[in-house]
Amino acid sequence: MSTQHTQSSNAQHGPFIRFLATLDRRWIFLAMMLAVGTPILLQLRPAETAGPLSTATFDVIEALPAGSRVLFAFDYDPASEGELQPMANAFVHHCASKGHKLAFLALWPLGAQKANETAETILKPFHPEYQAGVDYCMLGYKAGNEGVIKVIVTDLLQVYQADVNGTPLSEIPMLKGVTNIQAFDLIINISAGYPGSKEWAQYGTSAYPDAFILLVGTTGVQSNQLYPYYPAQMKGMLVAIKGAAEYEVLVNGKYGETAAILAAQAAMSATSGGAMKETGVPAVLQEGQRRMGPQLVAHLLMVTLIVLGNIVYFATRTKGAAR
Amino acid sequence: MSALKFQHQAQRTRNAEEERARRGSPVDSQAESRVESRVESHVESHAESRIGSPAGSRGASRGQMRLSTRHTRMRRARTTVWLILFLAGGIGLAYNALVRPNGMAQVYVERGEKVYVEAVVAPPLGAPSGEKAATKWLPSDDAALIDGRAVANSAQPSIKFTETRGIAPRIARERRTAGDTNVTLSIVDTLGVWIAAFFTLAIFSFLWRDNPVYKFAESVLVGVSAAYWMTLGYWSTLVPNLFAKLAPEAIKSWSMPAMIIDPSEQTTQFILALVPLILGFMLLMRLSPKGGWISVWPLAFIIGTTAGLKFVAFIEGDLMAQASNTIAPLVALKEGQLQVGDSIGNVVLLFGVLSVLTYFFFSIEHKGRLGTMVGKVSRVGIWYLMITFGAAFGLTVMGRITLLSQRLEFLFGDWLWIIDPANIR
Numbered sequence: 001m002s003t004q005h006t007q008s009s010n011a012q013h014g015p016f017i018r019f020l021a022t023l024d025r026r027w028i029f030l031a032m033m034l035a036v037g038t039p040i041l042l043q044l045r046p047a048e049t050a051g052p053l054s055t056a057t058f059d060v061i062e063a064l065p066a067g068s069r070v071l072f073a074f075d076y077d078p079a080s081e082g083e084l085q086p087m088a089n090a091f092v093h094h095c096a097s098k099g100h101k102l103a104f105l106a107l108w109p110l111g112a113q114k115a116n117e118t119a120e121t122i123l124k125p126f127h128p129e130y131q132a133g134v135d136y137c138m139l140g141y142k143a144g145n146e147g148v149i150k151v152i153v154t155d156l157l158q159v160y161q162a163d164v165n166g167t168p169l170s171e172i173p174m175l176k177g178v179t180n181i182q183a184f185d186l187i188i189n190i191s192a193g194y195p196g197s198k199e200w201a202q203y204g205t206s207a208y209p210d211a212f213i214l215l216v217g218t219t220g221v222q223s224n225q226l227y228p229y230y231p232a233q234m235k236g237m238l239v240a241i242k243g244a245a246e247y248e249v250l251v252n253g254k255y256g257e258t259a260a261i262l263a264a265q266a267a268m269s270a271t272s273g274g275a276m277k278e279t280g281v282p283a284v285l286q287e288g289q290r291r292m293g294p295q296l297v298a299h300l301l302m303v304t305l306i307v308l309g310n311i312v313y314f315a316t317r318t319k320g321a322a323r
Numbered sequence: 324m325s326a327l328k329f330q331h332q333a334q335r336t337r338n339a340e341e342e343r344a345r346r347g348s349p350v351d352s353q354a355e356s357r358v359e360s361r362v363e364s365h366v367e368s369h370a371e372s373r374i375g376s377p378a379g380s381r382g383a384s385r386g387q388m389r390l391s392t393r394h395t396r397m398r399r400a401r402t403t404v405w406l407i408l409f410l411a412g413g414i415g416l417a418y419n420a421l422v423r424p425n426g427m428a429q430v431y432v433e434r435g436e437k438v439y440v441e442a443v444v445a446p447p448l449g450a451p452s453g454e455k456a457a458t459k460w461l462p463s464d465d466a467a468l469i470d471g472r473a474v475a476n477s478a479q480p481s482i483k484f485t486e487t488r489g490i491a492p493r494i495a496r497e498r499r500t501a502g503d504t505n506v507t508l509s510i511v512d513t514l515g516v517w518i519a520a521f522f523t524l525a526i527f528s529f530l531w532r533d534n535p536v537y538k539f540a541e542s543v544l545v546g547v548s549a550a551y552w553m554t555l556g557y558w559s560t561l562v563p564n565l566f567a568k569l570a571p572e573a574i575k576s577w578s579m580p581a582m583i584i585d586p587s588e589q590t591t592q593f594i595l596a597l598v599p600l601i602l603g604f605m606l607l608m609r610l611s612p613k614g615g616w617i618s619v620w621p622l623a624f625i626i627g628t629t630a631g632l633k634f635v636a637f638i639e640g641d642l643m644a645q646a647s648n649t650i651a652p653l654v655a656l657k658e659g660q661l662q663v664g665d666s667i668g669n670v671v672l673l674f675g676v677l678s679v680l681t682y683f684f685f686s687i688e689h690k691g692r693l694g695t696m697v698g699k700v701s702r703v704g705i706w707y708l709m710i711t712f713g714a715a716f717g718l719t720v721m722g723r724i725t726l727l728s729q730r731l732e733f734l735f736g737d738w739l740w741i742i743d744p745a746n747i748r
Binding site for chain 2 (some may be wrong): 024026029030032033036037040041043079080081082083109141142143146147150161162166167168171199201202203206207219220221223224228229232233239240241242282283284286290291294295298299302
């Protein structure tokens, strides 16, 4: 469109269309910042209801007998923790509440650190009975992407001879007799991209469909590509922050105020001379639900902007010589 | 060239830049700001030079001056508004840091002495009869030492070190008030929060326009990432997968104490490790002006193995499995009862797959009776694709908003201390 056309076209329209057509995009950035920031400051939190995907995920873990072996693959890093850490927290809390044995590994370098952080944040305060080596172990990060999956699905010891502390796998009580990951009842993959959920489905459940169950938690960006794997190759899937919030509702509804959590809160309160007033479901187990407030307002703004953008487009297309 | 002509040309350039930006060009905003500044400076300088211009173009000069004045006024107004916003933010920050009783962005740690002793640990109950006691370093307060499953070796001196762990600011303040000297403000960790906040704001500043602060943050990010990946590649790939195979004893004593060495496999491992070593050197020949062709061979090896690895996985995990998943009954029954939702879903799935496949079937021209029908079905396929792209866009937006909300939570919570969901401050 030439400048003359723009000027003549804008001149034909009312002030509202002219205002929208010439609006500096930085005002939109500012509006988005306010739309996201204000609900955080006001702690706005819409009610959540679990959808079928989250319910299916919850049911799979619920159906496993206590003491089942669960392998966590933390395939993400801090860049995606906004979406994925709430899922990781809820997954670990759910499995620990059911008394499962947890092993953590990572195909992303910083995934191992996220696994450690999750153990520190969830297992230590709310499941103090969990002992390293007996109830959970950290296998750490290994380079090799999907090559690692392809090997450990038949031979775990070829890649992981020891855990992150250097303890040989044969000396870790919860891994006695484990030679490959087919010995695990469930694999939970929390993924931000490659390598991640797709590779676990391709080299894990597709190659060995009856060996174990795969559950995944994914970022919104890649979840579109993963829907086809549900429910045959993935028995459950948490999609983005919405999936995390729904899953939190289910987990907290059953395990949000367990005796261990109440004891942890009482202990914290006693340590601080009664200053720690946190009661009920811990805040760390509600991160996903808290982040749905900004989602709500930001989406409303987004829809409004799309409608306004279309109004400007159609108004200028009809009246102007823009075409 | 008159200022107006220049503006027209700049507008065309800007339109082209915007068009490129819509197509995903990485240099959009820089180019735009460059064009904007060129327009502004040219209009201003041109207007200034026109003030004393000959009488022949006095009318045009007045027009240019009006345009220039209006442009300058608008720019000033815009700058003023943003300046006010930045000032308000700065004043709020200063108030938050200096006036509020508990301040902001402080990280406290608790220091404690950790003692490790060498101990002989008995095999666990139920262990195989041949299993022997192991010698390990255990914390002095380890349960095994207390209940007698492990016995400390008194001949070996213990190892002591200071351990720090994070502590909630509220608890830290109370304990410090009560005179607990083990709880201290961690300068390094506190500085870390401030640096993280600075870089977050520096990256956000790109929304205003390209600027030196953003460039600095971007350069630091790129530099740190490159260094991080290089270090990671060395320690997680070269050391365990290559050096540990070539010189196992040396690597075990140097950096991998937990490595298990199998003497019977040592020679085989050494010979096998020579293959990637040689291929690695061949790959580096790409840097050589005359030996670049040598790097083609390891590249061929990499591409061949990757293709082989992926081929089987995609056949199994995508082609076969997805085809199998698509073959679903159009009339879904469960215990003899018709499942309406599932049936509709399966019909939509089947028709979607077929129509999208038809869209990508280019062998029939959309003319004639058959061609027209194929064209109509492929149009439905386009709708399926558009809905898929829309869903992908929506999910991407949701993800990006979450990332923004997490950064704002960091700024409001960890840095400014104006929200406290966990009640720890």
